[in-house]
Amino acid sequence: MEAHTVSRVTRTLLAAAVALLSAASLNAPSFAQGQAQATPPTMVDLAGSWTMSNEEELLIRIDPGPELGNFTGFPINAAGRQKALSWNSTIQAIPEHQARPHPAQYSMRGPGPNFHMGEIIDPVSRRLIGYTITGLFENANRTIWLDGRPHPSEFAEHLWNGFSTGVWENGMLKVTTTHMKQAFLQRNGIPSSPYAVMTEYFIRHGNLLMMMSQVDDPIYLEEPMVRTQTWRWNPNQREQPIGQVEIAEELPDLKPGDVPHYPLGTRHPEYADANGLPFEATLGGRDTLYPEYVDRLREMMRATDKKGSR
Amino acid sequence: MPLVVVCIAVSVTIVDRAVSAQQTPPATPRTPRSSAPVDLTGNWVSVVTEEWLWRMTTPRKGDYTSIPLSDEGRRVADLWDPSTDGSCKAYGAGGLMRIPTRLRIAWRGDDTLNVETDAGQQTRTLRFDRAPATGARSLQGHSLAEWEAIGGPPVLRNGRAIGAAPPQGGALKVVTTNLTEGWLRKNGVAYSESASLLEYWDRVAFPNGDVWLIVTSVLSDPRYLVNDYTTSMHFKREADGSKWRPTPCRA
Numbered sequence: 235m236e237a238h239t240v241s242r243v244t245r246t247l248l249a250a251a252v253a254l255l256s257a258a259s260l261n262a263p264s265f266a267q268g269q270a271q272a273t274p275p276t277m278v279d280l281a282g283s284w285t286m287s288n289e290e291e292l293l294i295r296i297d298p299g300p301e302l303g304n305f306t307g308f309p310i311n312a313a314g315r316q317k318a319l320s321w322n323s324t325i326q327a328i329p330e331h332q333a334r335p336h337p338a339q340y341s342m343r344g345p346g347p348n349f350h351m352g353e354i355i356d357p358v359s360r361r362l363i364g365y366t367i368t369g370l371f372e373n374a375n376r377t378i379w380l381d382g383r384p385h386p387s388e389f390a391e392h393l394w395n396g397f398s399t400g401v402w403e404n405g406m407l408k409v410t411t412t413h414m415k416q417a418f419l420q421r422n423g424i425p426s427s428p429y430a431v432m433t434e435y436f437i438r439h440g441n442l443l444m445m446m447s448q449v450d451d452p453i454y455l456e457e458p459m460v461r462t463q464t465w466r467w468n469p470n471q472r473e474q475p476i477g478q479v480e481i482a483e484e485l486p487d488l489k490p491g492d493v494p495h496y497p498l499g500t501r502h503p504e505y506a507d508a509n510g511l512p513f514e515a516t517l518g519g520r521d522t523l524y525p526e527y528v529d530r531l532r533e534m535m536r537a538t539d540k541k542g543s544r
Numbered sequence: 545m546p547l548v549v550v551c552i553a554v555s556v557t558i559v560d561r562a563v564s565a566q567q568t569p570p571a572t573p574r575t576p577r578s579s580a581p582v583d584l585t586g587n588w589v590s591v592v593t594e595e596w597l598w599r600m601t602t603p604r605k606g607d608y609t610s611i612p613l614s615d616e617g618r619r620v621a622d623l624w625d626p627s628t629d630g631s632c633k634a635y636g637a638g639g640l641m642r643i644p645t646r647l648r649i650a651w652r653g654d655d656t657l658n659v660e661t662d663a664g665q666q667t668r669t670l671r672f673d674r675a676p677a678t679g680a681r682s683l684q685g686h687s688l689a690e691w692e693a694i695g696g697p698p699v700l701r702n703g704r705a706i707g708a709a710p711p712q713g714g715a716l717k718v719v720t721t722n723l724t725e726g727w728l729r730k731n732g733v734a735y736s737e738s739a740s741l742l743e744y745w746d747r748v749a750f751p752n753g754d755v756w757l758i759v760t761s762v763l764s765d766p767r768y769l770v771n772d773y774t775t776s777m778h779f780k781r782e783a784d785g786s787k788w789r790p791t792p793c794r795a
Contacts, residue, residue, distance in 0.1 A: 278695030287774045290594050292610040307596035404581075404713025405694030406748065433751060437758075438695045439715065439744045444760045444776055448750050458752060460593055462776035464760055509597060510604075523591050525644035525663060526787070528600055 278405050278438050280365060281353050283472075284465035286346045287442070295344030300422040303502025305518035308424050314454030315517055319502060321423025324485070324494035333479035335374030337417030338396040339426045339449050342434075342463055347371065348471055356381075365400070365407075369473040378409050385412050392416075392428050407436040419449060419459060424518075427453035441467040456520040512538050575654035576672035581691055581714030582747045584657065588647040588757050588779035589787070599642055602629050602730040611733055617768030624732025632793035635664030636683040636726025638735045641743075641759050641777045646788055657689060657716075664793040670718055677722040681737060685723035692717040692744075716745035728763075728773070735773075739765035755781040 294300045305318055325331055341347065347370050354364035354377070363381040370376065374394040385397055396414035400407050411432040419426045430451035437444045443465040450458040488494070496502075506513040512534040521527060592599050598609065608621050635643060645663035652658045652669075659668040670689040677686035694713045720741040727734050742762040749755045756778050763773040 287772075288776065289610050289612060289773055290775050306600075307593045309593075406713065406746075408748075410751075431751075435746075435748045437715070437744075437746050437748075439692070439717070439760070442744070442760065442762070442774075444744070444746065444758065446748060446756065446758055446776075446778060448752075448754070450752060458750070458754070460591065460756065460778055462594070462758055462760075462778055464774050464776050466774075511597075511601070522596075522600075523593060525590055525592075525646060526789075528644055531600060 277362065277402055278407070280351050280407060280436055280438060280443065283348070283350045283468050283470075284443050285348045285468040285471055286344075286463070287466040288462075288464040294420075295346075297345070300420050301505045301508075302422055303505040303516060304422060305420075305424055306516055307523065308419065308518040309456045309459055309520040309523060310424060310454055310518045311456045314425055314451075315519075316498065317425045317454065318423045319500055320495045320498060321425075322494040322496050323422075327484040328488065328494065329481050329483065332481050332484075333372060335372035335394045336370065337374070337394050337426065338376060338398070338411050338414050339417060339419055339430060339432055340421070341370045341374050341376070341395075342367075342445060342447065343461065344421075345371065348468075348473075349465075350471070350473055370395075371477075372479070373476045378407075385410075396432070403435075405437075409434040409436065425454050427451050429453055443467065510535070576689075576691065577651050577654040579691065581693075582716070584716060584745055584747060584757060585649045585651065587782040587785045587788070588649065589782050590644045590646070591778060591780050592644050593778075595642075598729055599644055602626075603733075605731055607731060608729075608733045611728060612769050612771040612773060613733070614768055614770045617734065617736075617765075620768060621731075621733045626731075628732070628794075629730060630794045631727070632664060632666075632683060632795055633725070633732075633734075634727040634730045635661070635666045635793050636735075637668060637685050637687070637720050637723060638726050638739055638741055638763050639728045640664070640666055640668070640684075641761060642728070642775065646782070646785075647757070647779055648785060648788065662788050662790045665790050666793075670716070679722075681722050681724045683724055683726060685720045685741070687718050687720040689716055689718045691715070694746075716743075718743040718745065734768055735763060735765045736767040738767045739763055739769075757781070 302323070303319070305315065308314075310318065335341070349367050349369040352366040352368065353362055354366060355361070356363045363379065365378045365380070367376040367378070376395045376398060378398040378400045380400050383399065385399065390397075390413060392413045392415045394415055394417070396411040398409050398411040400409040402408075411434070414426070414428065414430055414432065416428045417426050418424055426449060430449050430453075432447055432449045434445055434447045437446075444462065446460060446462045448458045448460045449455070485494075501513065503513050505511075506516045512531070515522060515531055515534065595610070597603070598607070605624050605626060606622055608618065613621060640661060643661065643663050645661040648660040648662075650658050655672040657670040659670065660666070666684060668684050668687060670687045672689050674688060691714050694715055718741075720743070723735070723737060723739055723741070725734055725737055740763075742764070744760045746758045746760070747755065748758065758776060758778050760776045761774070763769070765773075
């Protein structure tokens with residue numbers, strides 16, 4: 235009988251202790267913060283239709299596009315410069331290149347793009363597990379996975395849109411893209427290798443969406459290439475139909491196996507001449523991107539008898 | 545029994561700590577500086593990867609490519625005298641952040657951020673005190689600053705407000721008014737005294753260790769522009785100010 239009583243007292247006291255512990259865990263935020271408590275990241279709603287609202291480089295991002303030999307603003311290395319100087323726009327007329335989509339390294343840059351960002355919702359948990367970006371040039375639409383899946387093997391296929399995963403970081407969506415095709419950073423032949431990795435931040439401020447991208451390419455760049463773009467939320471925007479492209483023979487005189495290109499050693503001084511710039515200044519490279527280059531450029535322009543003010 | 549005693553003792557201790565924590569006297573009021581969700585201070589440098597031709601050189605007279613000028617804005621731009629190249633008008637708040645420059649950002653007191661440029665030797669004063677503009681117009685105008693959660697204010701979808709998540713992170717929002725006329729480019733493409741400038745300042749870090757400041761800018765000018773002029777500029781963080789090289793503009 236006494237043993238039974240002790241047992242009952244023990245159970246009661248243990249229950250009280252458990253209750254106290256529960257209460258403590260609910261009421262002790264400062265204590266809980268000291269533990270490894272997983273705080274769900276803040277997700278900012280990026281879904282919707284977005285219209286490009288950035289006025290920068292309008293004539294470069296839309297047609298007619300960048301000029302041949304205009305590599306200004308790009309930290310390309312010697313290999314990138316050599317490849318860009320040998321690029322001939324006629325290559326876009328060969329059947330294999332017609333109807334090519336824009337690669338992920340470029341597709342957020344132009345033309346537009348005016349895109350729709352859609353949610354991928356897990357059918358069971360109803361959690362947001364990804365975003366789609368549709369409306370990109372020639373349907374090179376993107377998927378950004380948010381569910382923590384790994385990137386594929388380095389031997390996996392490379393695609394126009396690459397493979398993208400995203401994580402939330404202080405309210406910003408940070409996207410990492412690998413497995414992009416060998417393609418371009420600019421539509422005048424500035425190249426991007428399949429070894430490039432792109433990191434993007436999508437940052438929403440009310441009805442403005444800002445995106446900064448950094449392409450890190452060990453083959454063609456001296457330092458990572460960064461760009462920023464801005465869109466405005468536009469619920470009335472509707473996606474344009476995908477361009478219908480019929481592959482046609484446009485170069486009947488091209489011999490089998492020929493690839494349109496400029497031979498090694500070719501210079502394209504037309505852009506420099508048209509804009510009163512020293513040819514060297516149009517070749518890009520890391521040093522040309524920083525403020526100290528303004529003075530060097532001025533000196534070169536004086537030395538070549540071109541006006542300091544164009 | 546000893547186990548029970550230990551459990552109770554631990555529980556009482558935890559509850560006591562929790563209650564004590566909640567009864568801690570309120571902290572001193574948080575200032576804009578102490579409540580900053582992101583650190584924008586330090587040394588930064590423009591990296592001109594966009595609009596290189598129009599930013600690294602003085603564009604030709606009449607080159608207003610990409611700027612949504614009104615007829616009046618075009619008329620004023622066409623009046624530019626090339627001999628005024630280097631004028632401080634190109635270093636007003638409306639165009640300053642597009643100039644290739646280094647920035648030095650530092651707190652002045654607890655509620656003002658100073659943004660200095662070595663190019664043109666300008667100082668922007670970003671005030672958190674909400675004080676209205678008084679006094680004469682100026683090249684840098686009157687800038688009111690506030691911290692804003694990323695994503696906020698609440699956005700609408702299908703006409704309905706979306707429930708806002710608890711704010712995390714943040715950006716600096718700056719609205720600048722009371723400007724004198726200045727230039728968007730060194731070739732005299734101008735904004736008028738009626739212009740106002742909205743900016744968001746963000747900081748991000750990339751896997752290679754580079755830290756960037758991004759300034760998204762929306763310039764509204766009912767006189768010289770037909771639309772808002774939206775641009776975004778990026779500045780890379782530098783370890784120190786060793787490359788700081790003050791260069792004055794021409795008054």
